[in-house]
Amino acid sequence: MTTPPYLEALNPEQRAAVLHTGKPLLILAGAGSGKTRVITTKIAWLIREQGLDPRSILAVTFTNKAAREMADRARLIDDRAGFAMLRTFHSFGAWFLRRNGNLGGLPSNFVIYDDDDSVALLATLLPDLPKATVKQTAHAIARAKDYFLSPDDPELALIDHRKEFRRIYAQYEERLAQIGNVDFGDLIKKPVDILRANPEVTQRFRDRFRVIMVDEYQDSNIAQFELLKTLCGPSTYICVVGDDDQSIYRFRGAEVRNILEFPDRFAGADIIRLERNYRSFSPILDLASSVVDHNEGRLGKTLVAHRGPGKTPTLAFLPDQDAEAAFCAELIENSVNPPKAGNAGKHKEAAPPGAQTGRALYSDWAILYRTNAQSLGFETEFLRRRIPYRVVGSLKFYEREEIKDALALLSFLVNPRDEIAFRRVVNKPTRGVGPATVDRIVGEATIGGITDGSAGDIAEAARRIMPALSAKAHSGVAAFFKALDGGLFLLTPDDAVPENSNTTGGKSAGNKAVEKLEKHSKKGRKRDGGNPLAAGEGLSPCVVRLIEDSGIGEYHLTHDDITGQQRIANLQELANAASIYPATHSGLLEFLEHIELDRSIEQGPAGDEEERGVVTLITVHNTKGLEFHRVIMTGIEQGVFPRDDKNGDDLEEERRLFYVGATRAMDELYLTSCAMRRMFGRTMPMEPSLFLGEADKKALRVLGKAPYGFTKRGVASYGSGGVQTKAPVASSDGRWKVGDRVFHDDQGYGAVMEIRESDEGPVIRVKFETGKDIRFLSLHQSSKYTKIGNDA
């Protein structure tokens, strides 16, 4: 048997991973080690060489982008890979529930609630609690589902120890079931429940999916683990790929133990390590590794930089965030449009092998930050300097008020039991339907419909109760339902879809509505001649009609005339997005599901941006799986990165986040750290990040004035007063006692004067021979890197 050409390009470990069969497989794939290539090649190889039916392959990822990329790349090797099921966990769950949800009492027309909807639902159950508490509780319920805990699970107390939490969770579940919708957690948990209760269904799925692959396994949660465990029969081949150092979603239930304990949970598992990094020059990897090395509890691995040595990463200390933005802008601008060299002769720097030479493109650059809020400063500066950029992720298009309103209308159309959607829009614009009336209708729906089988149907309940309403409320409710009927009219029932038509039912009327809406959006502000709106197709007339008839469009236009125009434009965009779906009930359902599960908005560069590209502004979290030639990690300051409320395991996660960010860089890496930063509108003094102290200084070139305390030996203390974030030394037995002698790089010898407990651990006050009195937050008294100068 000859080696197929597509295997030739793989290194021995990659090839071993592709050719592996027969046992569970864990691929520990370091950053930039070509894991996507391994997965896609493996899919193609299974089809071509093993003769596997592509439809019996299930590959799960965590983001839709990753799923799409994987599908595209696998298809490049073999067309038939397009028939494999490549989905996110949540999209797979939704797919499962549409077909088998009835086994768990779920109607097939369920709508997926996002976190806001969950909070809104919970708020109706807990009307007397402050909103913050409701949010917290909703969060706890979501976590519980991530950990696969039902309301009756004894371990529930680990999530939320309040006595009443169990009851609230149960009530929430009951109400959600009455409405007939699901939340995000249900998309994973419910399939497992159903599979376990129905062995014949489990068997069917095990017969169908012979091979299961999981990408980014380090970010899977317990419920997802349970799902995998259930889907895997004795003869299912399971292969998971991940990197424990890149686990950054613990906060939303990801469980690193899934990857650490994979060999225990899937007996006889083999482990293959991919440790050759093809992405970054070695100093970049050295820097990233030196920081993440400070984590305990990791599998540990040695990444080898296949590209060899290159430019040393630069750390720039800057006065404030304005200087930071300017620094980034100049760095970028100088690389894209280099200033004319004053000296004669080409001043071509000796480029490291493999480095790009000549001018950079804007698209080579990415600016990374810890929180979305930090993008603003860069946007302002880049706008001023005419540097093209795109902001990834923060758009939150679907979280805008007007979009949520429109979606609520659509959701209610799909599921008239949706109390949350009903409450949101029934009185918007105000129709004289106050909370009292709404409560009456909802009450009637829950209680009144039991006898005639319309239980929960709010539309039915409203019709029944209408005669008893005041004139004002009556006309308001009537207007609301009339608007809905208008939208419904444009939908074709699924059982009556004509063969050649997905744009049916009053297309011309719909077009008129679109024209009207278009006029609205063009009235005030001139729109750049961008792409002509392709509305009027498929589902969009229905969406437009609903927006118009319900008065939502008008409401937002009149309510706020500055942003009103923008809001109309947003609604228009939503209508456009609907155009690719057929104007049927199931088309509408599909549209809503797509929106809930994939909120990423693909925005390609336009016009002359095509050539030079655009700079990417992005949170570190969002960079997972991406790479850039040149990366600037900004705001490397204590309190920002890591956030100052982080300690213990949370701090380790921040460290991994730093690792993820740094390893995105292929050629050049820059770090910036500000002495001052505006927060909450006030300027605050900042200290360099703990991580800078931990970093290997040999892998760092420092620009600007290093703040007091930033030494070659490590971050010791900054400024004066305040609680320090790192203890100078460890005491002899790991516990502090008053009188312990300590040594500090800058302050010399000292003695512990006082120990106090704080939320974040013991705070010790040390009097040094220099006369200084400094308080330290003693987080790391027993960890390896606090042993500097321990004199016990």
Next chain:
DNA sequence: TAGTTTTAAGTTTTT
């Protein structure tokens, strides 16, 4: 009740 004013609070990270 609806709409306005005042006050407080808060900023992670996302399917």
Next chain:
DNA sequence: CTTAAAACTA
């Protein structure tokens, strides 16, 4: 500084 929630007035 921006946003959301409570408090207040017409």
